[in-house]
Amino acid sequence: MHRNEVNTRHCRNVNENPCNMCMPMGGILPFKGIEQSMVIIHGSQGCSTYMRRHIAEHFNEPVDVGSSSLNEKGTIYGGAGNLKQALDNIRKVYRPRLIGVLTSCLAETIGEDIDGIARDYLHERGLADFPLVTVSTPGYGGSHAEGYWLAVKRIVAKLARPTEKHAGINVIVPNLSPADIREIKRILELMRVKYTLVPDFSDTLDSPYTRTYKKIPEGGTRLADIEQMPGAAATIQLGVTVDESISPGHYLQNEFGVPLYNLPVPMGIENTDLLVNLLARLTGGKIPVILEQERGRLLDCMIDSHKYNARGRSVVFGEPELVYAVVKVCVENGVFPAVVATGSRSARLEELLKPVVAECPLEVRVVNEADFTRIRACCRDMGVNIAIGHSDGKYLTEKEGIPLVRTGFPIHDRVGGQRLLSVGYVGTTMFLDRITNTLLENKLKNYRSSMYQKFYRGVEENNQCSVGS
Amino acid sequence: MERCDDMSTVNLLKDQLVEERKSFIVVKGRQKNQLKCEADSIAGCVSQRACVYCGARVVLNPVTDAIHLVHGPIGCASYTWDIRGSLSSGSELYRNSFSTDLKENDVIFGSEKKLARAIDELVEKYNAGLVFVYSTCVVGVIGDDLEAVCRAAAKKHGIEVIPVQSSGFIGNKSAGYRAACDALLRLIELPAGKLPGRTAGSGGRSVNYLGDFNLAGEAWIITNYLKSMGVDVNVVFTGDATHQSLKKAATASLNIMQCAGSMAYLARRMEELYGIPYLKVSFLGLEDTSASLRKIAAAFKDPEMMRRAEELIARETAGVRPVIEQYREKLRGKKAAIYVGGGFKAISLVKQFREIGIDVVMVGTQTGREEEYQTLHDIADDGTVILDDANPSELEKFMLEKGAHLLVGGVKERPLAYKLGVAFIDHNHDRKHPLSGFVGAINFAREVYSTVCSPVWKYTRGMGGVLHAQE
Incomplete structure (x- = not known):
């Protein structure tokens, strides 16, 4: 029956033992998969620390996330000063090539205009071209899954430039393990696909032991590659459950006309066939033995x-x-x-x-x-x-x-x-x-x-x- | 890596740190001891501290038969659900994380009614006599009247419903400790027939044990020691505590306090309110454990108790000392870095490392207090880096600079140490083995040995195995 x-x-009225986390938690992960990037949570100190702890424990990797460390004064009079100071200090210590700014419940509730603060900051510091990616991720606005996708979309939207058509394929992945991301890359390489995979934390959150420690680990999707995504022949997004409003694949389709193939995560024979067959079709190549x-x-x-x-x-x-x-x-x-x-x-x-x-x-x-x-x-x-x-x-x-x-x-x-x-x-x-x-x-x-x-x-x-x- | 000259460490301070952080770091013997502490974290410095709510939850969560209800969006409850190793001899209710799971509409239109309904549902379902309601950032901003909702719910159900003022932005983790202590104080009842401030001595040989969260049964271990000396533990704050046992806290004649960072305020208030004096103790390491047991016996001025304390110390030390000596032989000359939550733990660890032949080259805490840093400065070797509210890049810098072989810390520090090829000791609240008392001293030495002398380092340091192409 x-x-x-x-x-x-x-x-x-009450959630008893949560099966999800909050939006900014999900928002951190994509930034960890972009080359030489850092991320700051605009909120009180605890948000970034709790999330770092959770992420570090899963990946067994150092996970550095800045905080604007909002205190009572910042909460009452506005946190612009705190956020700008956080940006200064993160730039000084980490020298990142991109910084993400995620909001917390607190920043959203007191009505912080992070886009405005980011604009002012770049202007004041004479950094007009520095990619500062703001993402609105109030903890009450959705779960970590939505935070993840929105952050990916915002990163792509910030960096993507109108560009010459090229034969590359965009591959956008959900929150998978680094080993899974590496396997998807291996399949793409077996199929001789030229691709840009976003976000790629396969190295950054599973980095090999080396003798010299780097504050921002090697790896991640290259900024220059993300810029070129609008010229790609297609986007394959492993995100069939994602709402269009936060879907990076839909963004590239709507803004730049990149054809979107939204597929499920290639687990199981049918789902993997879908990916492999699509790759064969897009590249015109044979499926390798x-x-x-x-x-x-x-x-x-x-x-x-x-x-x-x-x-x-x-x-x-x-x-x-x-x-x-x-x-x-x-x-x-x-x-x-x-x-x-x-x-x-x-x-x-x-x-x-x-x-x-x-x-x-x-x-x-x-x-x-x-x-x-x-x-x-x-x-x-x-x-x-x-x-x-x-x-x-x-x-x-x-x-x-x-x-x-x-x-x-x-x-x-x-x-x-x-x-x-x-x-x-x-x-x-x-x-x-x-x-x-x-x-x-x-x-x-x-x-x-x-x-x-x-x-x-x-x-x-x-x-x-x-x-x- | 070899130890660098101390002056180069001082120069490093000048050159490579965020300007505002410099006053939070001193090098013993090279600078005046004017360490800044007990201040807000600096934005963008990747502090290892959590928030007010975290501090409050750490202290209250071990209360086993309470409903711990987080009033706010889901994250705060998610990240604190059963992440700590506090054990219970009875109820398991505290191992649940309840949340009002606020959504956008609740934030816009207010969430007092939702909170009231949440309390109703939970009390009915779990039949508890005590509810802690934790305030979070959002609640602090939208101005829900937590007191009023809790008061009404307490009256309606005839139980204790206690608001915990733990909005994240109102201070740092220490403010959360204080919020928790305030919540606990509201529970404690004046014993029948006693006047306020006149309780001392009425409890005979019973003590409250403050600042042990019964991680891996540590409070039970200490309780057993005290029992064998003839001292009864009335209630532990807050390891394996219950609603009813906390209420009777004012009947004890002495408070012994371990984790001073979280409990000093409670101890002072209990002295003011109930006339219960307090003693600072520590059960980390042989030296501190023995000294603390003697101190407690001395406080009761009872020769028989002192004799039994000496007997216990002699018996336990005889078993532990030879084991420690074995490890000491193997660990002699190694260098340790310490970065932990509170000052008491840091101080005890410096002494405990000496017991096993290890020098401390860096020591810091998230929320140490001025007097604790003074003690650290007094007992540290020349050249030791002492720092407050450190961040990963400072920890990295000083561990490498000072040639530390191991780091003591929490979950976030562990992968950093490992990536640096440095051994690591988990001295946090989610561990599953006791580090307190005599048994803890052995566990500690064994853990230090197992990480510092692990065969894996042979390979990371290039002394064993090599890829052909790299030869």
């Missing part, structure tokens, strides 16, 4: 594991874009989802999920704007036995005994979040193995005792010896 309930609680082999190995893996996977009843939670991709992997492999949840508010995700959920043999509960107390309750109701999502789902294991396959952001109670590979045929294979092995581990851990409990009834009582009674 299908009963695909969509559950949205827009007027809830190596990718065909990788696809074949994924199919082999899917067959090997399908009966184990059939025992899985999953909950998938996290950022909308990743949730959609993970659900696709689950459905392709019979680890049918019972609960699908995001802490963000995404009407698009709901729409996209409808046909996918229709393929599921049992009821699927989709929860928008979820918190973990609600997710836990749904998991109990629906008999979930495997969870797939970020570390904040840890109570599903601790309190409900549901094992958690960690993926997405943040992963702060395990090492290696930055190294988790889950995209492309190779990544999907590894991701699927993690899911299957978790199901196996859980089964092997319990089956002896559970079978004993279930079936063993002991020796008939009247046959038992009654020594001593």
Whole structure:
């Protein structure tokens, strides 16, 4: 029986254990993927410190983020002075080639005009051409997912110049692991695509150990490449859940006429086929043998594991874009989802999920704007036995005994979040193995005792010896 | 990297730092000790400090059976959900992070009603006797009357609903400690039949233990030591504390205070209000642990208690000392940098490093107080860099300059140390092993050894393995 309930609680009074973070948190990440860039949060000191802590713990990398350190005086009389001082000090110590300025709840609530302050600053310092990218990211304005996309859009909008047409392809990625970004680049290179990938934090947030430390790590999308994005032959954006108003791909299409191909994250065989086939079509090239082999190995893996996977009843939670991709992997492999949840508010995700959920043999509960107390309750109701999502789902294991396959952001109670590979045929294979092995581990851990409990009834009582009674 | 000459460090101060930061840094023996501290962070200096709300949440969160409700947009609750290692012997309610999850409309039209409904829902669902309502930046600006909402809710449900004035912009982390202490003071009841300011001595041999958050059971460890000396711990502020145990705090005859940065204000107020004197203690390291136990026994002027304290110290030290000695042999001559939250911890760490044969070459804190920096200056070796409210580039600069082999710090400092090829000790609130007392002294020495003497450094320093092309 299908009963695909969509559950949205827009007027809830209290969030119990959040499944999302705030807008500026998401806004920091893209700036970390632009070459030689720094970012400042216009607000009180705590915002940047908390977010640095969260990001640093996930990536195991130093994450420097400035703050305008607004105090009571700045809050009452305006924070322009603080923000300008922050810009001066960041420029002095880090010598960045681009600075992002994100607002916090506080700056937005007191009505700070960051565009005006930025304009004044550049004028006063005689830095007319310096790229200062302002992004309005009030914490109450959306989740970190929206903050991420808006920041990418603002970076592109700031740097993009009308430019000669060229054969390059723009690739815009959501919040993936550095390992995932590297895999997407490898596929692009295998397909001989000339590309500009934004934002590219594959090196900056997973930097190799070297003998000399750099305050701003090497890597990131080159500013000159972003300038040329309007001349590209196409944009491939891995962002099917993204609202058009914050979509960098739509911006490039509307402003510069760059054709946009909005694709899901290439996880699962269908989603990866979509990307590889599109690349083949755009470049007119053949699909290299190596990718065909990788696809074949994924199919082999899917067959090997399908009966184990059939025992899985999953909950998938996290950022909308990743949730959609993970659900696709689950459905392709019979680890049918019972609960699908995001802490963000995404009407698009709901729409996209409808046909996918229709393929599921049992009821699927989709929860928008979820918190973990609600997710836990749904998991109990629906008999979930495997969870797939970020570390904040840890109570599903601790309190409900549901094992958690960690993926997405943040992963702060395990090492290696930055190294988790889950995209492309190779990544999907590894991701699927993690899911299957978790199901196996859980089964092997319990089956002896559970079978004993279930079936063993002991020796008939009247046959038992009654020594001593 | 070899230690550079001290004068070059002083020159470095002059040349490469943000101008406004220079007064926050001194080099012992090379400059007058006029360190600036207890001031606002400077914009754009990438301070390692968090905010007022953070300070308040750190202190109050270990109260196990309270509802911790963050009144504000979602981020503040997200970033503080169960990130600390405080343990509970009972309720697990404190391991939830509740938020009113304010949205744009709430900010425009006010959010008092939403807050009231949130409290109603939570109290009904979790049947708690205590709610802490934390104010955040937005709430401080839009002017919700937190007091009024909390008062009404307390009356309606017949429980304690305590507002915590922790809007991020009203000061730094220390202001949050104070806001938390104010919230705690509202809970404490005057014992029946006692006059204000006349409680001292009524509690016999019972003490309150201030400034231990029961990370990895540390408050339990210390409580056991005190019990074996004949001292009862009335309540710990705030490790494994409950609503009811905090209420009875005024029945103790003595406050012993560890984390002075967060608790000095509470200790002073309890002395004024209930006549309970306080003693500063520290249970980090052999030296401080033993000295603190003796100090407590001496405060009760009881020879039997002093005898039992000596017995405990002798017994525990006999077990710990040989282990420490082994590590000391291996660690002798190594150099440490310290960057931690509060002054008490920094002071204890300097002594504790000496116990294991390590020199401290840099020491700083996020929120140390003037008197604590004076102590640090007194006990530090010549040439030690002492700094307040440091940032990553200063930490980098001085660690390299002074040739530190390891850094002690929190989550944000860890990857910086590792990227510099420097060993690291997690001395923060999310650790899962105790560093207090005698058992903690062994854990500490073992952790220092395991990071400083790890085989991995052989490779990062180019002493083991090399790529062929680089030979």
